[in-house]
Structures are given as structure tokens and as C-alpha cells.
Amino acid sequence: MSIIDPLLQPLTLRGLTLPNRVVMAPMTRYRSPLGVPTPEMASYYARRAATGLGAILTEGVALPHYAAADHPDIPRLDGVDVLNGWKAVVDAVHDAGGVIIPQLWHQGPMWNVENVGTGTGNPMRPSGIWGPADGVISFRSEGREESLTSVPQMGDSDIADIIAAYALAARNAVALGVDGIAIHGAHGYLIDSFLWDYTNRRADQWGGDPARRAAFGAAVVRAIRAEIGQDMPIVLRFSQFKMQDYRAVLANTPDALGDLLGPLADAGVDLFDASQRYFDTPIFEGSNLNLAGWAKKLTGKASMTVGGVALDKAKGGAKHIDDSQQSVNNLPLLVERFERSEFDLVAVGRAILNDPDWFTKAKDGQPFLPFDPANLERLA
Numbered sequence: 001m002s003i004i005d006p007l008l009q010p011l012t013l014r015g016l017t018l019p020n021r022v023v024m025a026p027m028t029r030y031r032s033p034l035g036v037p038t039p040e041m042a043s044y045y046a047r048r049a050a051t052g053l054g055a056i057l058t059e060g061v062a063l064p065h066y067a068a069a070d071h072p073d074i075p076r077l078d079g080v081d082v083l084n085g086w087k088a089v090v091d092a093v094h095d096a097g098g099v100i101i102p103q104l105w106h107q108g109p110m111w112n113v114e115n116v117g118t119g120t121g122n123p124m125r126p127s128g129i130w131g132p133a134d135g136v137i138s139f140r141s142e143g144r145e146e147s148l149t150s151v152p153q154m155g156d157s158d159i160a161d162i163i164a165a166y167a168l169a170a171r172n173a174v175a176l177g178v179d180g181i182a183i184h185g186a187h188g189y190l191i192d193s194f195l196w197d198y199t200n201r202r203a204d205q206w207g208g209d210p211a212r213r214a215a216f217g218a219a220v221v222r223a224i225r226a227e228i229g230q231d232m233p234i235v236l237r238f239s240q241f242k243m244q245d246y247r248a249v250l251a252n253t254p255d256a257l258g259d260l261l262g263p264l265a266d267a268g269v270d271l272f273d274a275s276q277r278y279f280d281t282p283i284f285e286g287s288n289l290n291l292a293g294w295a296k297k298l299t300g301k302a303s304m305t306v307g308g309v310a311l312d313k314a315k316g317g318a319k320h321i322d323d324s325q326q327s328v329n330n331l332p333l334l335v336e337r338f339e340r341s342e343f344d345l346v347a348v349g350r351a352i353l354n355d356p357d358w359f360t361k362a363k364d365g366q367p368f369l370p371f372d373p374a375n376l377e378r379l380a
Contacts, residue, residue, distance in 0.1 A: 002362065007020055019099075022359060023054050023304065023348070024048055024055070025349035026059050026103040027353060028059045029379060032076075033073055035079070036075070037088070040379050040380075041085075041379060042093075046093050048098075048356050050098070055098070056093055056098055056101070057103055057182050057273075058089075058100065060074065060105030063076075063077070063162070064076065067119065067121060068111075069111070070110075070112045077102070101180040101181065101182050102173050104166055106189065106190040108189045109124070109131065109189075109244070113146070113243075123147075124190055125151060126199055126202055126207060127199060129199050131144075131199060131244025132248075135242070135246070159216065166183075166220045166223055166224055167226065171228075174232070180234065181233075181235070182235035183217075183224070183237065185237055186238045187241070188242030194213055194216040195217060195238070196248070210256065210259035214259075214261075221234060221264060224268075235273050236272055236273060237274075239274070239275040240283065254297075254298065257295075257298060258299070271344075272295035274295050274305060276305075279305045279306065279334060280334075280337070292305035292342065296341075296344070304343060304346065309330070309351060310328065311327060311328060312326050312327075312328045312330075327370050327371040331362065334346060351368065354371050355368060355369035355375070
């Protein structure tokens with residue numbers, strides 16, 4: 001018997017049954033030249049699927065839109081070579097007995113900020129605003145300085161084109177045989193920039209009160225649901241913090257968070273992927289619930305916690321990623337929260353990048369591999 005035995009029970013989301021509650025979190029790898037997944041990428045995901053994880057959530061996959069991703073090695077979901085590459089990845093995960101769910105991604109205001117960037121044209125920003133000039137960030141300072149100049153706000157045609165791009169990406173993914181669709185709606189990227197009142201100051205149907213700020217994300221969810229049918233689950237990642245400022249919050253109160261998540265749940269989200277730096281951090285005063293706990297309580301939908309599982313991430317600075325962390329067994333604390341029904345799934349990120357056999361060791365009660373940032377650079 002191991003400490004994580006309570007997590008080794010199945011969970012059904014629509015027509016998909018996961019064998020257990022531990023999922024590989026989505027993590028950008030920059031290992032798909034010109035957007036094309038490689039055989040090495042197929043092996044990377046299959047190796048982790050073979051340990052019996054409940055599901056593989058892939059790294060962010062760029063939509064078929066010019067401003068979706070700012071690095072040429074971020075995988076895409078359009079074009080013959082790209083789709084053939086993804087078919088090999090999907091088949092490899094399935095052959096290993098795994099479940100694979102791609103995460104659809106549009107960087108929105110963060111396009112050409114973290115990286116020097118590719119392509120020409122305006123970044124997609126709801127109100128033309130990037131973010132605060134004094135936010136706590138962990139990317140190149142020049143990127144922020146270059147981004148503070150406002151650009152034209154997204155027009156109706158921009159919004160329609162991107163919703164259509166989400167639908168096309170989902171259609172392509174379903175044709176490859178994936179098991180569900182995940183959406184990146186966090187960290188200051190496109191959907192989150194509509195949700196966040198700092199970057200969304202629109203006075204039309206896409207901005208204003210929380211329901212209207214959630215309208216773009218809800219439209220994306222509905223468009224994807226129309227493509228994938230009623231049996232596949234939709235996962236939506238959201239967060240309080242932003243790449244533009246790690247101190248930023250999406251909502252200051254539970255009621256405000258519920259007003260934002262409610263329309264997304266109503267549109268068809270089945271699982272809220274609640275991204276926070278450390279899973280044991282309470283979000284609002286007067287409650288010990290973490291972000292996933294609040295998502296579940298407010299929407300009645302399943303939720304997934306992520307952040308610092310098997311790492312002492314809480315000791316790091318105010319960043320999303322901190323290479324000073326070390327491996328630690330905080331699974332008893334995690335399981336205690338799970339057994340209180342605070343959340344339904346657990347996503348593990350850097351610990352699984354650090355050690356592909358992490359889940360096997362967790363099940364068997366074996367010690368974890370010491371954390372080494374060099375392991376994160378390898379696609380193995």
C-alpha cells in the first residue's frame with residue numbers, strides 16, 4: 001500500500017474514463033521544429049504514459065493563427081506534416097496504454113514578449129493593453145518594455161477568426177484520435193486576458209461585467225463542443241497569476257471568481273485545471289481551499305489541482321518557475337486534501353519532467369529522483 005492509493009481510483013468525464021487521478025501537466029518544450037512533432041516527442045510522451053498515468057495533457061499547441069505562438073519550435077495543429085507528426089504522438093501514447101489530451105493555446109498579449117518572436121502583425125489584445133509596467137515577471141525585461149505600447153484592440157473579425165481557429169484545431173485533433181480537448185485559459189494569455197479586468201476594458205459584448213468578460217472563453221468552449229460532440233471532455237486551465245505580473249489576481253473574492261467561471265461551466269467545461277504556484281496555498285481569506293477547491297465549489301464541475309507536487313516550490317520567489325526548488329515528498333498533504341474532496345484530479349509537472357518514472361515510484365513508495373534543472377532541458 002502506498003500513500004497515493006486514494007488517487008488510484010478511476011474518474012469519468014463525459015464518455016472518457018481515466019484509470020486514476022494523477023495527470024501529466026502541460027509544459028512547453030520547444031522541441032517541434034517549425035511546429036512539427038518529432039519521433040522523439042512521441043517517445044517522450046509514450047514513456048510517461050507507460051507508467052500508468054491517468055492522462056497526458058500535452059504542452060500548449062498553437063492554433064492555426066498567425067499570432068498564436070511566438071517560437072518556431074512550439075507545436076501547431078495544422079498542415080500535413082504537423083498532423084502526421086501528431087498522429088505518431090497520439091498512436092504512441094495509446095500503444096503505451098495512455099490517454100492523451102492536447103492543450104490548445106493562443107498567446108494573445110504575450111505573443112512576441114517572452115521570446116524575440118516570429119511573424120508580423122499586431123498581437124491579439126482585447127483592449128490593446130499588455131499589462132502593468134511594474135509587474136513581477138521572470139522573462140526578459142526588454143519584452144515587457146517593448147510591449148507596453150498599446151495596439152489596436154481586437155476587432156470583431158479578429159475575434160471571429162480566432163474562435164474559428166480554435167474550432168479548426170479541435171477538429172484536427174479529433175481526427176487524430178485524441179481523447180479530449182484542453183484549453184489554455186490562464187497566465188495572461190488570450191482567454192485569460194479577456195477574463196482579467198486589467199487587460200479587458202471593452203464596452204461591448206466581450207467586456208464589462210464578469211459574465212461579458214467570460215463571453216469570449218465561453219464562445220470558444222461552445223465552438224469546440226460543436227466540433228467534438230458530446231462524448232469528449234473539455235478541460236480549461238485558469239489561474240490567478242499572470243505572466244505580466246505574478247502578483248496579479250483574476251478575482252478578489254469567491255463571488256467574483258464564480259461570476260467568471262460560471263459562464264465557462266455553462267458553456268461546456270467539464271474539468272477546471274486550476275493553475276497555482278503551490279497546491280497547498282489558500283486563495284481567499286477565511287478558507288483553506290486552494291484554487292481547484294474553489295472552482296469545484298463554485299461551479300459544481302470537476303477540478304484539478306497543480307503546483308509544486310513533489311517539489312518544495314513554496315520556498316521559491318514570486319515566480320511561476322523557480323530552479324532553486326528541490327524534490328520533496330509532499331504527497332501526504334496532497335492526499336489529505338484530495339480525501340476531503342477538495343479536488344478530483346492532480347496534475348504533476350516538473351517532477352515528471354525531472355523523472356519519467358516518477359509515477360511508478362509514487363505508487364511503489366520509492367524515493368524520488370533528486371531535482372536537477374538540467375533534466376528539464378532534455379526531451380527524454
